[in-house]
Amino acid sequence: MLRVATLFLAVGAALFHLFSAGVSPFTALVQRPVHLAFMATLGFMGVGARVKAGHLEQGDPGGASGKTPWMLLLDAFLIAAVVISAIYMVSENEALVRRSGSPTALDLAGGLLTLLVVLELARRTTGWGLVVVAFAALAYAAAGPYLPGFLAHRGYGFTRLMEHLYLSTEGIWGVPLGVSADFVYLFVLFGALLDMAGGGALLIALADRATGRSRGGPAKTAALASALMGSLSGSAVANVVTTGTFTIPLMKRSGFKPFFAGAIEAAASTGGQLMPPVMGAGAFILATWTNIPYPQVAVAAIVPAVLYYVALLMAIHFRAGRMGLEGSRVGRREPVLPRIHLLLPLGFIVLLLAMGRSPMRAAFWGVVTALGVSFLTRETRPDPERMEKALVAAGGGAVQVAAACAAAGVVVGVASLTGIGLRMSELIITLSQGNLFLALLLTGVGSIVLGMGLPTTAAYVVLAALGAPALIQLGVPVLAAHLFIFYFGCISNVTPPVSLAAYAAAGIAGAPPLRTAWTAMVLAFAGFLVPFMFVYGPALLLDGTVGEIGLVAGTAVAGVTALAASTMGYFRGELAYWERTLLGIGAVALIFPGLLSDGLGLLVLLFIFFRSGTMIPARGG
Numbered sequence: 004m005l006r007v008a009t010l011f012l013a014v015g016a017a018l019f020h021l022f023s024a025g026v027s028p029f030t031a032l033v034q035r036p037v038h039l040a041f042m043a044t045l046g047f048m049g050v051g052a053r054v055k056a057g058h059l060e061q062g063d064p065g066g067a068s069g070k071t072p073w074m075l076l077l078d079a080f081l082i083a084a085v086v087i088s089a090i091y092m093v094s095e096n097e098a099l100v101r102r103s104g105s106p107t108a109l110d111l112a113g114g115l116l117t118l119l120v121v122l123e124l125a126r127r128t129t130g131w132g133l134v135v136v137a138f139a140a141l142a143y144a145a146a147g148p149y150l151p152g153f154l155a156h157r158g159y160g161f162t163r164l165m166e167h168l169y170l171s172t173e174g175i176w177g178v179p180l181g182v183s184a185d186f187v188y189l190f191v192l193f194g195a196l197l198d199m200a201g202g203g204a205l206l207i208a209l210a211d212r213a214t215g216r217s218r219g220g221p222a223k224t225a226a227l228a229s230a231l232m233g234s235l236s237g238s239a240v241a242n243v244v245t246t247g248t249f250t251i252p253l254m255k256r257s258g259f260k261p262f263f264a265g266a267i268e269a270a271a272s273t274g275g276q277l278m279p280p281v282m283g284a285g286a287f288i289l290a291t292w293t294n295i296p297y298p299q300v301a302v303a304a305i306v307p308a309v310l311y312y313v314a315l316l317m318a319i320h321f322r323a324g325r326m327g328l329e330g331s332r333v334g335r336r337e338p339v340l341p342r343i344h345l346l347l348p349l350g351f352i353v354l355l356l357a358m359g360r361s362p363m364r365a366a367f368w369g370v371v372t373a374l375g376v377s378f379l380t381r382e383t384r385p386d387p388e389r390m391e392k393a394l395v396a397a398g399g400g401a402v403q404v405a406a407a408c409a410a411a412g413v414v415v416g417v418a419s420l421t422g423i424g425l426r427m428s429e430l431i432i433t434l435s436q437g438n439l440f441l442a443l444l445l446t447g448v449g450s451i452v453l454g455m456g457l458p459t460t461a462a463y464v465v466l467a468a469l470g471a472p473a474l475i476q477l478g479v480p481v482l483a484a485h486l487f488i489f490y491f492g493c494i495s496n497v498t499p500p501v502s503l504a505a506y507a508a509a510g511i512a513g514a515p516p517l518r519t520a521w522t523a524m525v526l527a528f529a530g531f532l533v534p535f536m537f538v539y540g541p542a543l544l545l546d547g548t549v550g551e552i553g554l555v556a557g558t559a560v561a562g563v564t565a566l567a568a569s570t571m572g573y574f575r576g577e578l579a580y581w582e583r584t585l586l587g588i589g590a591v592a593l594i595f596p597g598l599l600s601d602g603l604g605l606l607v608l609l610f611i612f613f614r615s616g617t618m619i620p621a622r623g624g
Contacts, residue, residue, distance in 0.1 A: 005136050009048055013394040016041040016401075020188050024367035027352035033093050038184035039121075039418075040089035040488045042398070042405035046124050047085075050395060051402030075137050081123060084116045085304070092176075099170055114169030121175060128403045133410045133461050136453070140417040153426045167420050174416030177402050179408035179464045182288045187404050187460075189366035192397040193352075193373055197345055199385055199393035200377035205342040206231040209248065212339065214316075216533045219323030219597075222258040225250030229271035230278050231505040239459070239496040239504035242272035247511045253586050255512065258328050266497075266522035267503040270315055273496040273527060276459050287362045288460060289489060292467050293481050298356055303482055303544040306556050307490075307533045310528045314529030314563035321571035343398035348373040349376075350372040407461035418468040428473035439477050443535060446470045447491045454495035462492035474538075480546075483538050490534040525570050529563045532594055540596035558601045562593030565608050575615035586611045 016326050029037070045051060070078070091113050092099070099110070106114075126134045144164055147156035159167075168174030172181070207228040214223035229246050246269050247268040254264035276282055279301040286304065290297040355365040379382045385393070418424045423585075431449075435441035450470055454462035466488040474484035496504040497520065504556060505520035512519065537543040542555040568574040569587040578586065589607025592600040 005048065009045065009050060009395055009398075010391055012045055012048070013050075013391075013398045016045070016188070016398055017192060017394055020184075020192070021367060021370065021447050024186070024189055024363045025371070027362055028363075030096065031181060032096050032099070032176060032356050035172075035180050035184045036089040036092040037487045038188065039175075039180065039405060039409055040085050042183075042188075042402045043085040043120055043124050044082050045398045046402040046406060051128055051399035051406075055357070073128070081120055085120045088113050088117045088120070098313075101456060103170070104166070106162060106170055110161060111165050114165035117169055117175060118165075120144050121406070121409040121413065128406040129410075129461070130460055133407060136465065137410050137413045137514040140414045141301060143423065144417045145420055147357055147421060153429060154423075154490045156421045156423075159420060164417075164420070168413060168416045175409050177191060177410045177412040177415055178291055179411045179415065179460065180287065180405065181204060182291050183401070183408040184459075185337040186287055186366045187408075188364045188397070188401040189363070190216055191400040191404070192394075193369045194236045194466055195346070195397035195400065196370065196373040196377065197348065198384040198396075199389050200373070201342045202345045203232060203246070203338065203347050207246070208339050208342075217320075219257075219259075219319045219328055221250075221253045222259060222264070222319045222323070223316055225254055225264075225268055226271040226312065226319060229268060230275045230312055232272075232275060233361055239269070239273040239276065239493070240276055240507050241503050243268055243507040243511070246272070250510045251508065258326060259322075261512040261514035261524055262509070265514045265519040266505065266526055267315075267319060268511075269497050269508040269519065269523040270504070270526040272508075273314065273493055273504050273523075273571075274308070274311045274494050274530065277304065277311055278532070279304050280349075280356065288463060289467075289485050290362075292464075293485055295482055296359075297362055298359070300482065301356070303546075304486065306488070306543050306545065306552075306559075307537055310533050310536070310556075310559055311527075311529050314567050317564045317567035318526050318571050321568050321573040325571060325573035325577060326571050331600035338525075341380055344376050344379055345383060347376050402459055403458060407458040408464065411461040411464040414465050415468045421588075422471055427469045428476055431470070431473035432476065432496055437477070439479070439538075442473060442477055442485065443538060446474060446488060447531070447534065450488045450491035451495045451498050454492035459489075459493050459496075462495065463489050466492050479538055480541065483541065483544060486544070487534040490530060493531040494527060497527050499524065528570060532563075532591075536594055536596075542596070554601075555596050558593050558596075558604070561608060562590050562604060565590035565593060565604070565611075568611075573617055574611055578611070578615060582614070583612055 015175050019041065023034055028034070031208055042051075055270070091109075115285070122137055125137070140595045141164070143150075143154075144159045147154075147158035149158075150156075169176075194202075207224065210224045210227035210231065211220075214220050214227060217223060227251060229242055231386040232242055232246050247265075251261075251264045254267060255261055259267070279286065282301070282304060286297060286300045289295070290300045293300075340572050348623050352365050352369040355368060356362065368399050377385055431442050431445050450462075450466050453465055453469070467485060470488045471481075471484045474487060475481055479487070496502060499505075499517060500521075502520040502523065506516045508514075509516040509519035533543075536559060540559075541547060542551040542556045543559065545552055547555075565586050568578070569583045569590055573581055574582075574586070585607055589604045589611070591604075593604030593608065
């Protein structure tokens, strides 16, 4: 019975979103409540909810048989509450607009119920982190008159707060949930359909063709496959538990120790959200928030993402060299040609976006195309069971995003109501005394702290409201400022002590979690530097002449390569500690723009290159 109900809801959600994207769009206060009702109902039925530590159960309804009658009754109450709230919002849509500013008792009751549903859904799908942030925001809204200094404000009562969060598009029904409702679900569905047809296996096979026979090939294959899958999935943890199941054992068999194999997977999966064209739907949220066209965001993000993965691949290469590993291929290569047509839908989406079509329309045709091409060959043709798994998996993946976006909307709504975003900007500017580097440092650290334990979409939305205005006020271009906080929000997935992606990878690898997390942070170290690079060197965001872009990108590639050699302790041979230190200084000089610093960095790089010896004997991973 539960399986049938879950399938019915998953099919209904798919049809609703496809209809609104491809046939007839709905208004915001219809589309978003119905979207939340579908996602919350699936979530409370166990789809997309946390059933084990650090893992999301995306494909199967979870745990109903192990629940007490009281727990089942609570689930039924929450489902009824969100469905009634959605029906109320849809049926009273026009009336709510007419009586704006004069909410009725029924309006307030609906707002309170919806708020409780959103927070409980967020707790079940993303953990306590975002819920604590949301409660802190609500407490801040109420306690304004009693707070000191720049934190003080007039204070807002229950009625005003509910009106702002529930009866407008400034809170729960705001931009974050709008992005989830309009096209994130469709991109998750797109990814699930491709994976059902064998798209995941195709991406791993293509990555293996590119890197499988080189030194440390299996690890490089894992990095590239996770980059491609992570761009579609939008969740570092989900990407780890999906691709890591195959890639981590492969890396261990090739000679890498468990903690290092887990760290590679965590770093690669985290970077997938930085990789165009999809960027885990983050690019769409960023584009919507900043009113910058999506193609401009995706194109600007290409070079920084490439730098991240060049640094990761070179770190793997140097580590393999230090271990004495030669190029090899572990296991049988998966065939590519029987599934190569599955690349067509992804290419079609990129083409539509490049032509200026909306992400919603591009996602719609991507889903239609993915479903169509899956029937072209016997190897990719879906059967009813696989189709059911794909639809439920799409629901599971979208539940987490919807819950995070709705809860993040509470934080954003409080920020817009109280003006805390502007106050945070004033604090950052005051503490940095107007110094851009210090402001970037403070914003980066704050972004990591606020992003710990939060899904990337939620982390970005919270940070966009609180951190980006300060950077923009100090003269940082809007796109660079938002990409800066987006990078640091993503990189929190591998930053101890709350590095969820690394902990998930450690569980699969059978490795110590903290050691895996620290190693993942070292492997992803370029992700901490690249945001500073494109703030100080706009050419990295393709803002400049061809010569400027080429020079900055070229020296940056040399810089991240030197950084990887320094952190791994190997270049052409094992490096002494003083050589690693000198090479690290040269890497920083190359990474930051400027002819003098570039020249100094290149001299250091050449000196270490010619000085380094031959490969040392293998010492283990």
